[in-house]
Amino acid sequence: MADFDLVVIGSGPAGEKGAVHAALNGKRVAVVEREPVPGGTAANTGTLPSKTLRETSLYLSGFSQRGLYGVEAQLPHATTVSDFLYRERRVKGTERQRILEDLKRHGVELVYGKGTLADAHTVVVSREGQPDRRLTADVILVATGSSPYRPPLYPFGDQRVHDSDELLDIQVLPRALVVVGAGVIGSEYACMFAALGIPVTLVDPKPELLPFMDDELSALLKQRMESLGVKMRLGHTVEAVEVPPDPKAPIRLTLKDGEQLEVDQVLVASGRSANTAGLGLEAVGVKLGARGQVEVGPEYQTAVPGIYAVGDVIGFPALASTSMEQARIAVMHAFGLETNRMTSVLPYGIYTIPEVSMAGETEEALRARDIPYVVGRAAFSTNARGQIIGENHGLLKLLFRREDLRLLGVHVLGEQASELVHVGLLALMTGASARLFVETCFNYPTLSEAYKTATYDALEKIRSLPARSPGT
Numbered sequence: 001m002a003d004f005d006l007v008v009i010g011s012g013p014a015g016e017k018g019a020v021h022a023a024l025n026g027k028r029v030a031v032v033e034r035e036p037v038p039g040g041t042a043a044n045t046g047t048l049p050s051k052t053l054r055e056t057s058l059y060l061s062g063f064s065q066r067g068l069y070g071v072e073a074q075l076p077h078a079t080t081v082s083d084f085l086y087r088e089r090r091v092k093g094t095e096r097q098r099i100l101e102d103l104k105r106h107g108v109e110l111v112y113g114k115g116t117l118a119d120a121h122t123v124v125v126s127r128e129g130q131p132d133r134r135l136t137a138d139v140i141l142v143a144t145g146s147s148p149y150r151p152p153l154y155p156f157g158d159q160r161v162h163d164s165d166e167l168l169d170i171q172v173l174p175r176a177l178v179v180v181g182a183g184v185i186g187s188e189y190a191c192m193f194a195a196l197g198i199p200v201t202l203v204d205p206k207p208e209l210l211p212f213m214d215d216e217l218s219a220l221l222k223q224r225m226e227s228l229g230v231k232m233r234l235g236h237t238v239e240a241v242e243v244p245p246d247p248k249a250p251i252r253l254t255l256k257d258g259e260q261l262e263v264d265q266v267l268v269a270s271g272r273s274a275n276t277a278g279l280g281l282e283a284v285g286v287k288l289g290a291r292g293q294v295e296v297g298p299e300y301q302t303a304v305p306g307i308y309a310v311g312d313v314i315g316f317p318a319l320a321s322t323s324m325e326q327a328r329i330a331v332m333h334a335f336g337l338e339t340n341r342m343t344s345v346l347p348y349g350i351y352t353i354p355e356v357s358m359a360g361e362t363e364e365a366l367r368a369r370d371i372p373y374v375v376g377r378a379a380f381s382t383n384a385r386g387q388i389i390g391e392n393h394g395l396l397k398l399l400f401r402r403e404d405l406r407l408l409g410v411h412v413l414g415e416q417a418s419e420l421v422h423v424g425l426l427a428l429m430t431g432a433s434a435r436l437f438v439e440t441c442f443n444y445p446t447l448s449e450a451y452k453t454a455t456y457d458a459l460e461k462i463r464s465l466p467a468r469s470p471g472t
Contacts, residue, residue: 004028006331007123007137009115009279012040013320014311015143016099018327023106025337030135031108032115032125038103040145041312042320043095045165050188051351052088057192058353060084081173084196088168111135117280120304139306139334142286142294143327144279146272146312149291154180158243160251160265164189167267174198174265178253180238182209184350186269187225191353194229201261203253207235210350214362214411216397221356221413224393228353233259241266274313281307289315298341299333300326308334322346345428349418354394357421360409360428361399372402376434376458380414383453384445391415396450398424400458405434416447423451434458 005027008015016038019029035044042048057063060083103110113127115135123140125133148163150156156163159171164185175198179190182204194200202225208215209222209232226232233255240254250262274292282288286302286309287295294302294309301308308330311323325342332339350356366373380386380394394414401408410424427436437455442448 002121002136002138004030004109004135004137005335006030006139006141007032007115007135008141008143009123010040010143010145010275010311010313011038011099011103011110012143012145012311012323013042014145014323014327015040015141016102017324018141018143018310018331019108020102020106021328022331022335023108025331025335027335029106029108030111030137031103032111032113032123032135034112034114036112037096038099038110039092039096040143041147041165042145043099044092045168047320048091048095049088049168050164050185050192052091053084054188054192054351054353056084056087057195061195061197063195063353081170084173085168114278116278117284117307120284120306139308139331141327141330141334142276142279142281142302142307142309142313143311143323144275144313146274146318148269149271149273151268151270153238153241154266154268155241155243156268160247161241161243162265162267164267164269170265174263176263177201177265177267178203178251178261178263179267179269180204180253181269181271182206182232182234183269183271184210186267187221187352188350189267189269190230191225191228194225195353197229199231199263200229201231201233201263203233203236203238203255203261205235205237209234210356213350213356213358214397214409215364217356217358217395217411217413220393220395221352221354224354224413225352233261272312272318274315276313291315299339300330301333306334317346317348319346319348343429345425347418347421347425349421351418354414355417356411356413357417358409358411359421359425360407362409362411363399366399366408371408373408374400374402374405374458374461376400376454376456376461378450378453378457380447380450383447383450385447385449386414388445389415391447394447396420396454398451398454398458400434402462405458405462407432407434407436414447420447420450423448 006022006029008019008031011033113125115123123135178201179186190200190202237256242252253261276292285304293315310326312318347359376398378396380391397411399409407427434455437451
């Protein structure tokens with residue numbers, strides 16, 4: 001008889017939720033964590049810390065008050081790194097404690113140490129100064145997450161050159177910052193430091209900002225980030241980096257077109273690699289991708305029966321929200337319980353300044369598939385709650401199929417975008433039409449009321465659209 005029904009490697013969102021879900025179904029569960037604290041990237045170096053720093057930068061800079069009172073607030077001169085990181089450390093500590101209590105409450109054993117697969121049903125846990133422990137299980141769930149990819153061009157040993165994990169250990173706020181990589185992480189951090197009044201330059205070889213987004217919102221976000229003070233160098237590549245030994249001398253980055261950027265700190269956000277090195281996965285027959293991602297089937301099973309993998313370690317979409325759902329599905333499938341597959345409609349939240357969130361189709365995708373549609377827009381500047389909170393640039397954009405006004409996509413830019421998108425998400429998942437928003441009584445004044453405004457905008461356009469126009 002195995003020691004456990006399930007052994008989970010990793011205690012991030014996927015590992016925690018997978019373990020708890022199995023325990024709720026009467027399974028004996030252990031979680032192996034190599035770090036001295038639980039929570040993985042989400043709690044310690046990524047999701048929660050970065051979002052907390054966003055709120056900190058908005059608070060310290062008085063950014064939110066600018067829209068209300070027209071005050072050009074600036075970062076207080078006495079503000080230190082400790083001020084900047086204080087709230088982040090508090091939130092991180094609270095989340096770690098919550099995870100510990102959650103696992104304990106559900107009878108999940110937490111084992112600290114590095115886990116390595118000896119075979120398809122055995123995990124060997126090694127910890128310095130202690131004898132190895134062998135855990136046997138019917139099912140193994142790999143949820144080890146990912147780490148920042150470090151391009152060899154950059155000398156990461158220097159305290160002025162950071163990846164997104166190291167940025168949380170900065171000793172002094174930058175006077176000027178270059179962010180290399182305009183993906184989600186790079187864009188979010190660029191906004192945070194720009195809100196503090198720090199000159200920021202964002203460099204990326206792609207000519208468009210976050211090209212997976214709806215083009216209209218991508219362009220609007222770019223405008224707002226530039227207004228915030230972020231200098232865009234999209235369509236540019238860093239060819240050379242000079243980091244002088246003198247810490248007071250500027251770092252020089254040379255772009256492919258010859259432009260040189262001089263700053264005192266650099267953040268490199270060039271994607272992430274799966275944390276699979278040293279796990280022994282390939283030795284037992286698990287297949288890995290280019291950056292170490294585990295290859296899995298629809299229910300997240302690997303090529304080896306009894307071994308599953310979920311979360312960042314399997315790659316896209318690499319979101320905390322999807323990781324938790326993947327873990328639930330994997331556990332249900334592994335133990336023959338009632339299960340389902342991941343929904344095709346997922347929400348994406350980007351915590352830039354302003355926030356952007358979306359679910360469903362973009363205009364570009366609908367045009368590519370020749371699906372007639374109509375667009376409804378609602379500007380937050382015309383919304384009563386938007387006026388109250390000083391949200392003058394927000395936008396809700398809805399995409400409806402023209403033939404029956406079924407909702408196909410929802411896109412939000414502005415305050416509380418990552419919350420507002422859920423109204424549209426539920427409508428997408430239930431196949432709702434414009435009628436849902438017309439007949440819903442929203443609280444007043446609220447930003448959610450923009451759904452009704454955008455719907456009426458679409459209905460007005462329907463009357464004037466030519467019969468064969470693809471959309472507007």
